[in-house]
Amino acid sequence: MNDLTPDREERSANLKGMGCSRKRVEDARFTQGKGNYVDDIKLPGMLHGDFVRSPYAHARVVSINKDAAMALPGVVAVLTAEDLAPLNLHWMPTLAGDKQMVLADGKVLFQGQEVAFVVASDRYVAADAVELVEVEYEELPVLTDPFEALKSDVVLREDLAGQTEGAHGPRKHHNHIFTWEQGDETGTNQVLDNAEVVAEETMYYHRTHPCPLETCGSVASMDKVNGKLTLWGTFQAPHVVRTVASLLSGIEEHNIRVVSPDIGGGFGNKVGVYPGYVCSIVASIVTGKPVKWVEDRMENLMSTAFARDYWMTGKIAATKDGKITGLHCHVTADHGGFDACADPTKFPAGFMNICTGSYDIPVAYLAVDGVYTNKAPGGVSYRCSFRVTEAVYFIERMIEVLAIELDMDAAELRRINFIKKEQFPYTAALGWEYDSGDYHTAWDKALKTVDYDGLRKEQAERVEAFKRGETRKLMGVGLSFFTEIVGAGPVKNCDILGMGMFDSCEIRIHPTGSAIARLGTISQGQGHATTFAQILASEIGISADSITIEEGDTDTAPYGLGTYGSRSTPVAGAATAMAGRKIRAKAQMIAAYLLEVHDDDVEFDIDRFVVKGAPEKFKTMKEIAYAAYNQAIPGIEPGLEAVSYYDPPNMTYPFGAYVCVMDIDVDTGVPEIRRFYALDDCGTRINPMIIEGQVHGGLTEALAVALGQEIAYDKLGNVKTGTLMDFFLPTAWEVPNYETDYTVTPSPHHPIGAKGVGESPHVGGVPCFSNAVQDAFRAFGLRHTNMPHDHWRIWQAANQLGLHD
């Protein structure tokens, strides 16, 4: 070792490995407007597609007249279901085992449904031509209420008429999709029948939408000379899209290249396959030219995948002193006109069976009934793992309702029911095995930080002041404790359309000691290029700044199931660590050879291998990389590369404790968030700054959903919230200061102990904001009121409690 060798601390800092708040490498291009999104792709001779959409929620399509549109200069084609039928592409399979019309085949089932696809030389001509396509409709009775739909004679899905068996078992009615049951019904009912206390509540988790800033779109380019199809698109799972495109079109998979360029937010909205993608492909095949389709904001809100829309009824049993003894949950799930939920195949209601939450509940039962209505299809996990937001909202509301029933403090009720640290790994009543947790420590830290007892005291004083007429503002203390289930998932129980939910990483070390790693996932803003390089840096001793991370091109990236459900770090992050370890194992052999010692006599030290007991004898990873390519080493192949396909042994279970303090103007219904404290435990923390950013983003989307964001329909099935004037997207103005905090409970089965964090704040945030609103009125007898808590609904709650009299 010479004097110029930096000390260990400095070498470690130079790596920018795990645990450091490395700045996001993506931001240089994003903040300078140099990103490359689907709509930035411009190819020679490219045509533009646009949809004729149904103004009606339920109607028969009597006729479509293309003549006037075709006569407009610049219009190349107008495609209808009739044109797609010979290719068998007028319908497509959904991720949920159902099928969906690509273009209206005889009828439409929701407002905004795709009826015809206009292809023109110019985006403006396409839009003009859309107006010229004459469609004659015959209106049919509209069903927007799932309970009504289950009673109605009106058959929504005539294509399924007479089919009593669906993709997930028996169908009870022509508008019924499936019943999904989990747990022990008899046992749960027995506990409920004999319980000292039972709290019961029905809650509606309203329909909303992920609304990424970038809408959905694709550019398809069929090269008729070499038979290759290239498809750029807003895909959260590009490999799955390639496989599905191959199965649908019959084009062999090696002749399809799918590319997800930069993606401007996904939040679940870009997991599914949309008619626009299919139509751009068909149009490119038909015309022999590249075809671009990019939807506008209104189209995105009214036709692409929605989230939530769950009617949930719960019964929770407990002893008089608050020990929970059983939980019963029934869900009526409104899936819209087609079942296009994006869930693993065996989970038609996602992981709703995580609804026992963070509590040690001995017995539970869950049943979910999926129903068709005249609304847009979808049912994606908007910034959460599959239906986990619904599950956590459900249990966190049930806890509050039980606390009211027991006349008990809701924080204390949680504390006495938490799964204890020593119970992990813990098998919940509905089947999941929680990997690790320390809920009591997190909870105590949260309550202490916010001075919970002080808040309750202040709240009680406020209630008295309100009753004396000294104030018109009430104070709410919102609590939530959540357990997420992310990182889908073990191939033994998780697949999408038959494709196992593993993920992958492939690493190449270059001779001069820098590297490229490619993954099966795709960042939509999460900062993968930053964090995955950090994981690798720590594993292989090469600075994160010398590692390129690439994703999204199926011609180069290894096969993977994509990014959603907080699965990238738990699954692809694990693959990255494992592939890194393969590199390190080979590097160790090379180092030993170079240092002329036995393999076991060298050990890894930050960025080098050193001879055990003689640290002055070492080879850096740079030296090793060079030797790997340029020195003949007996018994060792040249090169330094590795691939890992990682099938996780279990899900990971991040958790957190959130507290929100809110002041509510009883007269106007305006809530003011005074304080929001979020403690997250996502296991090992890779980049604290990125975690903080993810928490801020997730909380902001939680605030949106809890306080106003919804896709609302009128009785005729018209979308009432089709623009950002009415669909609430919060800005810096509406967002409070977030206080973030953490504990670290690593996942025992993950190579680096990381659990995933992108969705936790949304999952935990929604019930926290909602509980704050509802808690403000607890002293006046409110048990439950549905979200979204926009001004008029808060006002209405106050009004119904007689607070305006």
Next chain:
Amino acid sequence: MIPAAFDYYRPKGMDEVIALLQEHGDDARVMAGGHSLIPMMKLRMAEVPHLIDLQDIDGLSDISVDQGRITIGAMVTQHDLINHDGLTAAAPILREAALQIADPQVRYMGTVGGNVANGDPGNDMPGLMQCLDAQIHLIGPDGERTVAARDYYEAAYMTDREDDEVLVSVSMDTPQGGYAYEKQKRKIGDYATAAAAVQIVKVGGSVKSASVAMTNLSDVPVWSEAACDALVGTACDAAAVKSAVAAMLGDIDPAEDNRGPVAFKRHVAGIILTRAIERAWSRA
């Protein structure tokens, strides 16, 4: 969100603007900041085959405060209103209101003339102009004419302005006394759930004169003479405020929309007006 094709004009003089308006009649529209008109064109709710941009017309962007009279050119932006010290000193309610319109980006573009001319019940300037008893100055083929803001609005998007007239400015006497512009909205960039503009002159502990106008609670802005009358001569005490609110509620006619049902809007209108009166009184 793709507008239909249109011809774009950017004339240098008002004569040319009026000639174009006469030539194309209903098919032509002037554009100021474009932040109401362009969204309507993109939604294809407004068909404007001939779009006449007013940017290059001189003399429409001046603000003058002189001898008790304020004149604001049609092309003065909402941002300009906020940042004009003389105007803020003379009529602070203009700044208080403008700060509650849309968001900074929109305010850089949106103009006083466009906001007043548009005729959308959600716009904040019309009610404000009625509260201040502003005069609206129009120019047309037959020259200039002036209409009182209180007589200008006929129905949603229907105003006293003829198709071939252009709004050149608004003017008003420097307002006296205390003021308040109070607005409830769902989020930044939203139109009002309810808004109230109030000016009160206080003499010897009682209300000498008052002006009350409400926004987005009818298909036109509502200047409530009855509410004003309820305040004049009182000490602006709780009872007086209550009767002013009751009088105002008799004049508005809100419709249900995504902001809420009618009962909610009426309740909030009462609260907002109460707060506006109290604040104006405290400043009087």
